[in-house]
Amino acid sequence: VMAPLMFVDTAFVLASTLKLVEGAWLPVLVGVMLIIVMLTWMRGTKFLAQKTRRIEVPFEPLMNSLEHKPPHLVPGTAVFLSADPEFAPTALLHNLKHNKVLHENNVILTIKNEDIPRVAPADRVQMEPVSDKFMRMTLHFGFVERPNVPKALAMARRKGWQFDIMSTSFFLSQRTVRPDARSGMPQWQDRLFVYLAHNADDASNYFQLPTDRVVAIGTQVTV
Known part of the structure; x- marks a missing residue:
């Protein structure tokens, strides 16, 4: 049963191959380039996540330390965006390190993209108070929704x-990505990922945050 089907498919492939010299090479080349870009982004993001995870601080011990010996408290609410609420956001750590202050109310905010087009308003927000000063919050969005x-x-x-x-x-933690020869990726792919990361959409713009309420704390990471 398979032999006739394979014969027909092979005939189609050979017939299509002849069109490469007539200009079909261009869309093939574009497709290959797009695949390289996507694979580079996925691989670089994986390396970046692994490197970031090695230097991250678990959130619970940090919160207990701040509750036991709090720094100077300032009025208002601070929202720290975090990809993983189990770890302290980098922006929170740098704010404590450089400014040595903590807001009266602090939200560890995680954005989750669901595998459905749209999320019902009733399911948009998920809140989890963890202490008098800290709360975890998760916002859910569908894949066709702009957060x-x-x-x-x-x-x-x-x-x-x-x-x-x-x-x-x-x-926000605004990361500047620098190439590193020891990253594990070829140098050309390393530089391509740095270029893609540099041109990625700004988080404050993507999440539609008011510019006059955003504090961006820069960090430098090598991949």
Whole structure:
């Protein structure tokens, strides 16, 4: 049964191959280049995540330390974006290191993209208070939705959370990626990933954060 089908498929492939010299090589070349770009982004992101994980600090011990011996407290709410709520956001660590202050209310915010087109408003916000000063919050968005964080946070009022955009600061970790010969990737692929990371959409713009409420703390990472 398979032999006739393979014969027909082979005939189609050979017939299509003849068109390469007539100009079909161009879309093939474009497709190969796109595949290289996507594989480079996936591989570089994996290396970057592994390197970041090695220097991350677990959130629970840090929170207990801050509760036991808190730094100077300032009024307002600080929202720290985090890919993994089990670890302390880099922006939080740098804020404590350089500014030596902690807001009265702190939100560890995680954005999750679901495998559905749209998320119902009732399922948008998930909150988990962990202490008097800290709360974990997860915002869910569908794959066709553009995340609007301020609008989603305003919806959290329905669950009893007091939110005032004018007393809220959004802390972002703005990473500058540098090439490293020891990254494990070929040098050309390393430089391509750095170029892609440099041209990636800014987080504050992607999440539609108000520019006058954003504090970006820069960090440098090599891959």
